[in-house]
Amino acid sequence: MRSETLKGHLDALILSVVSIGPLHGYAIIEQLRLRSGGAMTLPEGTVYPALHRLEAAGLLSSYWSQTAGRRRRVYELTRRGERELGTRRAEWREFAHAVEAVLSPAEPSGPTAVPA
Amino acid sequence: MTSPYQQQLGRELTAVGIRGALHRRIVAEIDDHLQCDPDALLGEPRALAQQFADVIGSARAKTAAVAAFASLVVAGVVTLVIAVATGGTLRSAQPAGGPLHGPTTLATAAATVAVIALQVALACGLLVALRWLWRRHTGVLPAAEARVIVRRAIVGVGAGITGVAAIATAAVAERHVPGAPSAGPVIGASAVAVVALLASVPSLRAATRVRPLAEGPAGDVVDDLGPLAPAALKNRPWRVALLVAMAIALLATVAGVLQADPYDGAARGIVDGLACLAGFATLGPWLGLWSRRGRELAG
Structure with a gap:
């Protein structure tokens, strides 16, 4: 999948991935790839600034954690982030439903009246 | 030990004004990522630092x-x-x-x-x-x-x-x-x-x-009004300035009338209104109230 296609949805995708629990940057990118069946391979460089942007917007919070002797910055969803994710999901469903309705091959249903 | 990529990223972050704890945090996050995946597509350090600077x-x-x-x-x-x-x-x-x-x-x-x-x-x-x-x-x-x-x-x-x-x-x-x-x-x-x-x-x-x-424009006083700006004011920051100056003049005049000194009120109103327009003309481009480019676009 082209990264340009994903750009407009990057925030919602990150929020959705982080909603499963606190994750560090690499794990977020891995989850995006795994959950999309390998279809979403974003350039990693775009994800870290996005994480900082979402944190600045109050949708994510972050803290340092010590794992196997390594310090890692871990991100988790805030309450505001949960609400935002809910909104984004509802908007996406509506949008996807509408696009699906238009893109699906029209079923033959007899002659259609064309307005004059 | 830091890689050449991290060293260059550190320099680029400093160049865009990101220093201190935030600088250390970003470098540490990227370091962690590169340890997990040395072949990560992080892009040029300068471009990555600039993305952070924009955010x-x-x-x-x-x-x-x-x-x-x-x-x-x-x-x-x-x-x-x-x-x-x-x-x-x-x-x-x-x-x-x-x-x-x-x-x-x-x-x-x-x-x-x-x-x-x-x-x-x-x-x-x-x-x-x-x-x-x-x-x-x-x-x-x-x-x-x-x-x-x-x-x-x-x-x-x-x-x-x-x-x-x-x-x-x-x-x-x-x-x-x-x-x-x-x-x-x-x-x-x-x-x-x-x-x-x-x-x-x-x-x-x-x-x-x-x-x-x-990239992008700084906007002008019409953008400050956001959705409140009527269509007649779109791309017309000087109209906004004129309306504000007139409102100030009117308020000062009304205040003068209430204080039983309408002539003084009117005089102060005219002076204040003109001062408002003068401030808009001189400080406007610097404070993002109007721009010559915007006027060209509007014209």
């Missing part, structure tokens, strides 16, 4: 806007309390006519500075708050717009400090004048206002350090 610059500009507005509100309330409690320390700002001597000269000069500075602070505070209101959910602002927001915040806070200091100066200069308010409480209240204004300085400093480069 952080926007966030800090918005924080500076909120901090400046909040401190200006506190200072405004304190100033209002001073004005009500003293029955108008700024009266000497009115042209009294005749020769001015000693403390009266200083008091008049200080009160004049206070009136002008507080109006500039009020205008900048309102403009910065309006722009924040419409752009608060925008993740990355154009660099030009972020700079305008920070500039307005700095000018607003600076004018606020100047205005409050001038009020205190006027009170001190008039302390021996019969009937003048006691200088002590005015100085105390002014100090509270200055402290409130100074509290916003760290946010302003942080916002000026980062150098975003995101």
Whole structure:
């Protein structure tokens, strides 16, 4: 999948991935790839600034954690982030439903009246 | 041990004004990522650092806007309390006519500075708050717009400090004048206002350090009105300025009528309206109220 296609949805995708629990940057990118069946391979460089942007917007919070002797910055969803994710999901469903309705091959249903 | 990539990223982050704890955090996050995946597609260090600068610059500009507005509100309330409690320390700002001597000269000069500075602070505070209101959910602002927001915040806070200091100066200069308010409480209240204004300085400093480069226009006074701007004003910032100047002139005239001095009110209204237009013409491009490019587009 082209990264340009994903750009407009990057925030919602990150929020959705982080909603499963606190994750560090690499794990977020891995989850995006795994959950999309390998279809979403974003350039990693775009994800870290996005994480900082979402944190600045109050949708994510972050803290340092010590794992196997390594310090890692871990991100988790805030309450505001949960609400935002809910909104984004509802908007996406509506949008996807509408696009699906238009893109699906029209079923033959007899002659259609064309307005004059 | 750091890789050449991290070293270069560190230098690029410094070059765009990202330093201290945030600098260390970003380098550590990227270091962690490269340990997990040495072949990660992180892009050129300069481009990555610039992305961070755009994100952080926007966030800090918005924080500076909120901090400046909040401190200006506190200072405004304190100033209002001073004005009500003293029955108008700024009266000497009115042209009294005749020769001015000693403390009266200083008091008049200080009160004049206070009136002008507080109006500039009020205008900048309102403009910065309006722009924040419409752009608060925008993740990355154009660099030009972020700079305008920070500039307005700095000018607003600076004018606020100047205005409050001038009020205190006027009170001190008039302390021996019969009937003048006691200088002590005015100085105390002014100090509270200055402290409130100074509290916003760290946010302003942080916002000026980062150098975003995101493309896009700075916007103008019509963008400050956001969805409130009627269609007739779109791309016509000078119409907004004219309407505001007329409103100011009308308000001053009405105030004059209420004080049984309509001619003085009208004269002050005309002067204030013209001052508003002069300020718009001279400071407008710098404070993002209008731009020559915008005028060309509108034309």
